[in-house]
Amino acid sequence: MIRPVLIRPAITGASPSAVSPAINPHRGLFSAFLALALAALLLASPARAQSILRDAETEQFLRDISAPLVEASELEEGNVDIVLINAPSINAFVAGGQVVYLHSGLIEAADDVGEVQGVIAHELGHITGGHIVRRGEGTRAASNISILSLLAGIGAALAGSGDAALAAISAGQRAALGKFLAYSRSEESSADAAGARYLSEAGISGRGSLTFFSKLQNLEFRYQRRQDDDATFTRTHPLSGDRIAILRDSYERDPAWDTPSDPELQARFIRIKAKLSGFLADPNATLRDYPVADQSVAGRYARAYAYHKSAQVDLALAEAESLIASAPNDPYFLELKGQVLLESGRVDEALPPLRRATALTNSEPLIAAMFGHALIATEDEANYPEAEQVLRASVSRDRFNPFAWRQLGTVYAAKGDMPRARLASAEQQVMSRQYSQAIRSAQAAESGLPAGSPDWIRAQDVGLQARALLEEQLERAGR
Template identity: 70%
Template sequence: MRLLTHLLALLALSLFAAQPAAAQSILRDAETEAFLRDISAPLVEAAGLEPENVDVVLVNDPSINAFVAGGQVVYIHSGLIDAADTANEVQGVIAHELGHVTGGHVIRIGEGYQAASRISILSMLAGIGAALAGGGEAAMGIMAAGQQAAMNKFLSFSRTQEASADAAGAQYLSDAGITGKGSLAFFGKLLGEEFRRGIRQDDEAGFYRTHPLSGDRIAKLRETYVVDPAWDTPLNEDWEARFARVKAKLQGYTAKPEATFRDYPESDTSTPALLARAYAYHKEARIERALDAADTLIARSPTDPYFLELKGQVLLESGRADEAIVPLRQASDLTLSEPLIASMLGHALIATEDETHYEEAEQVLRAAVGRDRYNPFAWYQLGVVYAARGDMARARLASAEQQVMSRQYPLALRSAQAAEAQLPYGSPDWLRAQDIAMEARALMEQLCDMKRARCDGRRR
């Protein structure tokens, strides 16, 4: 039974990963999302998928990792961006994860679990038979061997999936005309990390791993990449410049300010350094220094929407909503109402507490959720402006949208029911309120089932 417990734990981990937002925060930034979308698009097309149907999501986690968890979504940890030196390295990771998507590996994990379970059950039956025949020690040996065989079966299945994703990722890079040098470089980083952590690289250690040995993966992929026509393709200069900005912003936002000032000292006047320091200054409430950095960036490129967004964000979060409106409105116009920027503009308009801004705020926020329904912040702000304008039915509906995405299912159910009772019968908003109520009920029942299963597992 100990083996079954281990296997169930592995399966539980895979199911937990399928709901990453439940335990880990998602980092959303307009510039970063546009960058990840652009560098992944040629790989997505090479994989035979539609770029508009595939999302690359950034998870706030310092570990060097990426994963898929069902559907066409690739999750990348912030620690991976921090560890990478080039956009090409990140593309190598995305290509590998797309190999998992096209291979249906998350769905097929159940096959590996079932095969391992069959071995374990058969060994238990054989052990019971030996025990009944009077061979107690033999019975223990048979069951222990069966447990080990079952675990090895499951781990072998996982390693096969990883090798398959490696091969698929290499093919997607090749078909997209993108060099595999970044992929090899990143695997080299992983190998170095394993050495630092004292992880053995011999065959015996590899037998107990969910992934193939990093050294073996590098050797096999090198054979594939060096003969590929795309091997000597130069890096995309635009992508690399954008990566430097994204990486700097990420550090400025997530790292301690002293670490940011160490890596991006005052003597560094490059665009990435100014971005990183602006966020670090903002975190330390050194608002004028943050605004000076933003203004320097805007002077260099007056129509860069992300520089304008930065200035607007610093002003808004410093309690200067009136001043934030102009740069945020410019940024929204330049990006054709990019949802994240538009929702920040809507927030600024509401934060002025000037009723003359409410109509514009409603228009801006409705446009934002129209293009990005999975934006709980925008839904919350839209609920605020509806309530301020006296439209309580739609305020409750907007609250229900925000609450179901924030996993506040009982609140979402109550808000949706209250909205449904007030909205015109049969209207699109009335139907949406019904949908949210049904979704909230189903998710509440799902959570109850999971809790019951955990309790049953502990009792066993």
């Protein structure tokens, strides 16, 4: 099941207050423009306006391909998340915490699992280098230049030279922007070196990393971006050609250079690409890329999602059945069949494959959430105890799933347990940024739960979290 989720609390980024107040937007349009340009660079957080794609198979795959790199980086196992963003651009980033964000467009652009591992290794280099935490060093250096240029401009203005004032401020803003960009490029070079080291220690060839950089370079050529030395100073990243030249020497001397990608991981990667294509792309485009003549697992997988997306239920089920016939115990094929049946209104038929998928994955949270939803959708109260059981298991292992919390709240409400229904609503509302509603729901839950019980304590925690996030939201709006 691939499901877009609009938020994830782990995403953090700079707030507008991170820009030095010394950048005065009232000192001429040119100065204001440069101030805004610098602010955009400093504050860009690609995750804030994007949705996250949640899928059990994809998330397990990303954990598996990153595990040896996380170990090589000496970060604590299990504390690094790889999150997929629904965005067609070829991008990856970190934005605070130990979380690597990959755009779906990056997965689409890659042809080999080693390319994705190279990107992940680079982003882990940003985490271990503390680049997000230390970003203030770069902004402070830029801000100091801004302050000096502003003071010089004020002096010129007081002396009666408006043109000289504007020139001084504008020159300072350009210098500040250049200072920040230079700092950003140094961080990127540092992350490149760290990523190469992690690939080496994990025994993964750097060929994929170089291939991916070559793709980025080709895009730069396609969009006619300058590749000369002067262009370097206007970029947040070093030129792709320079990065390739530096990394190639390191990679080719590494013992892992001739090591091929793990064939099992590569096969799984091809499946993931097909699955994402079927879910995200226009069905006609998917059917063009994966025609009926393509009877590979990837081809059938992509078509199943494309058919389901275009409401061709029988064709989607035929592809799903074909996949299950080839691998009866593959939980993700069973999940696919259950999803098609459930979302086509054939709820009772969806229960067996979803129950089996849940059992095979030991109640994987996302699959269990869908199974719990199917049990509720039968509108048979006899199924509600099982729904409560699987949904509680789901949220206990993955609290960041508003869909599961909403379903669990429905079960509690149906059985008349309104305090816990309101607590489930509060959990879901916090993740949906409905902070005022979350505060009210948490207070209502707390008043109806036994004092000192785990759920009573959790209601207090959720209420405090929602209140803190609301205050932060209001403070940002005020700024």
